[in-house]
Amino acid sequence: MNITLEQSIQNADGRYLTDSELDTLHVYIKTYEARLKTYTLLQEKSGEYILLALQKLAKTDAQTVQQHKDKCIRDMDYVVRSIAIAILRDDEEGFRQELLLWMQNIMVALHKEQQSSRAYRMLQEVVTQEMPKECSDLVNHYLDEFTKALLAGVA
Structure with missing residues (x-):
């Protein structure tokens, strides 16, 4: 998985991902x-x-x-x-x-x-x-x- 996305998921620690963190996931899926x-x-x-x-x-x-x-x-x-x-x-x-x-x-x-x-x-x-x-x-x-x-x- 993408390092940036992976770090965002790890850093979420008890919270939902932010919109900008989700943008990385959207680009990942889209491409x-x-x-x-x-x-x-x-x-x-x-x-x-x-x-x-x-x-x-x-x-x-x-x-x-x-x-x-x-x-x-x-x-x-x-x-x-x-x-x-x-x-x-x-x-x-x-x-x-x-x-x-x-x-x-x-x-x-x-x-x-x-x-x-x-x-x-x-x-x-x-x-x-x-x-x-x-x-x-x-x-x-x-x-x-x-x-x-x-x-x-x-x-």
Whole structure:
């Protein structure tokens, strides 16, 4: 469940939720169908999307893809799964918390931010081409946030 909504419910402690707290629930319910559709598409096709993105990247950076393909696939799959869960939960804050931890422990330590950001930009292109607009907009919002954070070195 959405962290904000979850905290509101926990903090209610003997009272009813306020109108603004209920607004979060209304948005969560209203957008559920699109979020579930997006999650399902990522669950079914993320591997295909990642390979297409790496094929695009190989056109300009073949050596990097050849040397690091397995690690790229593993890392990109992790990010896409995190995005899928965040979309399903409608939980940007949870995504940021997970993203920050992962980036601090893995990506920044390896100093691969520039190469990785190019791969994620290619993934954004693939997502835009392959997914329905309502779904690609959701995914690309998170990919954009991830790429910006990656280049900044912090989430």
